[in-house]
Amino acid sequence: xxxxxxxxxxxxxAAVVTQAQNGNVDAFTELVNRYEGSIFRLxxxxxxxPQDAEDVLQETFLKAYEHLEDFxxxxxxxxxxxxxxxxQSLMKLRKRKSDASVSLDDPYDTGEExxxxxxxxxxxxxxQTYSREEIRDILTKAVEGLPPTFRAVFALRxxxxxxxxxxxAILNLSVPAVKSRLLRARxxxxxxxxxxxxxxxxxxxxxx
Amino acid sequence: xxxxxxxxxxxxxxxxxxxxxVSPEVRRHLEEHLNECPNCWVVCDTTKKTIQIYRGxxxxxxxxxxxxRLMEAVQRKAASKP
Numbered sequence: 621x622x623x624x625x626x627x628x629x630x631x632x633x634a635a636v637v638t639q640a641q642n643g644n645v646d647a648f649t650e651l652v653n654r655y656e657g658s659i660f661r662l663x664x665x666x667x668x669x670p671q672d673a674e675d676v677l678q679e680t681f682l683k684a685y686e687h688l689e690d691f692x693x694x695x696x697x698x699x700x701x702x703x704x705x706x707x708q709s710l711m712k713l714r715k716r717k718s719d720a721s722v723s724l725d726d727p728y729d730t731g732e733e734x735x736x737x738x739x740x741x742x743x744x745x746x747x748q749t750y751s752r753e754e755i756r757d758i759l760t761k762a763v764e765g766l767p768p769t770f771r772a773v774f775a776l777r778x779x780x781x782x783x784x785x786x787x788x789a790i791l792n793l794s795v796p797a798v799k800s801r802l803l804r805a806r807x808x809x810x811x812x813x814x815x816x817x818x819x820x821x822x823x824x825x826x827x828x
Numbered sequence: 829x830x831x832x833x834x835x836x837x838x839x840x841x842x843x844x845x846x847x848x849x850v851s852p853e854v855r856r857h858l859e860e861h862l863n864e865c866p867n868c869w870v871v872c873d874t875t876k877k878t879i880q881i882y883r884g885x886x887x888x889x890x891x892x893x894x895x896x897r898l899m900e901a902v903q904r905k906a907a908s909k910p
Contacts, residue, residue, distance in 0.1 A: 645902075645903075645906045648902070648906070649899070649902065652898065652899070652902055656890055656895060656898060657889070657890050660888065660890040660894065661886060661888045661889075661890070664887075664888035665888065673888070674894050674897070674898075677890075677894065677898055678897070678898055678901045681898060681901075681902055682901060682902070682905050685902065685905050685906070685909070686905070686909075739867050739870050739871060740870065740874075741870055741873070741874075742873075742874055742877055746881070752885065755881070755885050756885055756887045759881065759882060759885060759887045760887045760888075763887075778879050778882060778883070779882060779883065784847070799843050799844070800843075802843055803842060803843035806843070806846075806875050806878060806879065807839075807842075807871075807875065809878050809882075810871070810874050810875045810878040813874070813877075813878055813881070814874055817874075817877075
């Protein structure tokens with residue numbers, strides 16, 4: 621079980637943030653060490669590009685350092701960082717795809733997408749069929765195929781385990797919009813992973 | 829919600845069901861449907877496993893050189909801050 625960041629092992633985030641705000645560089649470094657993995661992972665999920673993810677990672681912490689005094693403590697510091705990282709990630713996407721608009725408010729919100737085609741039980745243990753590297757590759761490719769808004773919602777809710785409300789606030793979406801995007805993201809990923817992880821010889825198809 | 833849950837109803841509530849934000853009554857109806865519908869059972873089970881496998885296999889661990897460059901950038905920034 622993944623522990624929620626910001627409230628683990630007696631780590632007093634507020635106290636460390638106050639120290640950092642008072643100019644203690646070691647305190648800020650502690651925050652970097654604590655959250656860099658999450659921020660990098662999130663940026664990788666949204667940008668789908670290692671160089672962009674590294675740029676977002678640096679920009680996020682440098683901006684945070686620069687604007688530390690602006691952090692009021694109304695939200696968790698981690699949520700504040702995530703908000704910066706999401707904005708920087710979306711800017712990278714917009715830069716890369718200057719012809720295609722990257723919006724979190726995508727038009728193909730028809731609700732007709734909750735269609736499941738691949739209905740098959742999975743192998744109990746995918747490690748018996750695939751190496752760890754192969755599994756990572758399958759997971760990466762599946763996420764790559766999602767629209768940016770789905771990737772962002774999935775990464776925030778299911779990977780970083782933020783609440784629906786936190787995710788909605790960070791992405792400037794309504795709670796129902798987060799929920800519908802999350803469900804469609806999960807179902808699309810499920811569909812793709814089923815092609816790899818389904819039990820062999822178990823190919824019955826659903827009709828839903 | 830009426831007690832006769834269709835596959836479409838089930839799918840519409842799947843997100844809330846997985847996030848455990850449905851009322852006990854709705855939950856009971858959904859689980860009745862799950863017991864009767866092998867397709868929905870499979871979709872529900874494999875969607876849960878999809879989330880679990882992403883959590884279990886972090887596909888994007890931070891590479892050490894990326895970590896080192898971040899630390900250097902932070903130190904440079906700290907040194908330059910008035």
